[in-house]
Amino acid sequence: MPDAIVSLQHVDKWYGENHVVKDLNLDILEGEFLTLLGPSGCGKTTTLRMIAGFEDATSGTITVQGERVEEKEPYQRDVNTVFQNYSLFPHLTVYDNVAYGPSIKKVPKAEIRKRVTEMLHLVQMDGYEKRKPEALSGGQKQRVAIARALINNPRVLLLDEPLGALDLKLRKQMQIELKRLQKKLGITFVYVTHDQEEAMTMSDRIAVIRNGVILQIGAPMEIYDRPNCRFVADFIGESNVLSGTVRRVNGTSLSVETPDGMVLTHGDGFREGEDIYISIRPEYLSVQEKPHEGFTLRARVKDFIYMGTVVKTSLDLPNGQELKLSRFEADSSLREGDERFVWWEPEKSIPIHREEGER
Secondary structure, three states: OOOEEEEEEEEEEEEOOEEEEEEEEEEEEOOOEEEEEOOOOOOHHHHHHHHHOOOOOOEEEEEEOOEEOOOOOHHHOOEEEEOOOOOOOOOOOHHHHHHHHHHHOOOOHHHHHHHHHHHHHHOOOOOOOOOOHHHOOHHHHHHHHHHHHHOOOOOEEEEEOOOOOOOHHHHHHHHHHHHHHHHHHOOEEEEEEOOHHHHHHHOOEEEEEEOOEEEEEEOHHHHHHOOOOHHHHHHOOOOEEEEEEEEEEEOOEEEEEEOOEEEEEEOOOOOOOOEEEEEEOHHHOEEEOOOOOOOOEEEEEEEEEEEOOEEEEEEEOOOOOEEEEEEOOOOOOOOOOOEEEEEOOHHHOEEEEOOOOOO
């Protein structure tokens, strides 16, 4: 496993009485694409800004390449930041924007010219040297901002929702290009977003944050397939989450009573009588006219949504909860108003311990 190039240990951040980041411990590995993912106000951007040096940690230690940086100015840390608004100098050309960092460091002009040319080629902006930011599209501005950050050869590139201002098609294109660029350069990328699909597409690892706490960190498929709490199950992709009580434990097989019927799931460390959640992804849900063994959950077909490659079917349970079923093509046997029994392969569902106070 690669070494940690950035490490945060017991980091807290307070704004007055607002505890934004809470005892955060995180090792960011050399050469990885790590995404800090969470809803607005969860502390992800504050964490990024503390690494960059734009915010001071209230307590705890932050190291870059093994060296503590809490007392260092942003320009003294071996990291660079790309912001959502790009922060390009409007009065400077593309060339001068990219050349700004080396110019401040008194790098010889010939070397600056060489490096600017290399960076603009890397981000596919050859030929735009003389243009000013006002003559560029959003995607082009973003490329220039990345080139300006990379020209200083940082070991770590911090990206604060840099694609947020782009339209959907361009954003998806830039996601792929950013990931390719990161792989080519081998630089550590730390990326902040609230977009789950963006995080799943680009990341080697994702840290899911809520209320200043990392709830789960792991590879995208690990977090998608094995969420460790209800919030992660709900937040990463689409999921159907049912409440229930374990009625029978047979090894790792669990028989669970929900308000609308019995279901089966599969997991370790659960006991009879325990209140739990069950997370099941829409693509793993199945319906049929008769009950499946171990399942007595009945639902009514509500409607269908056609989304190009996927057809989503909405099902209503008797208690009013809605379930989602996804398929690559429509099921011609289903009609709105039909009643069906719902089931799934128990191994495809995730039982989740209920936290104290949750319902």
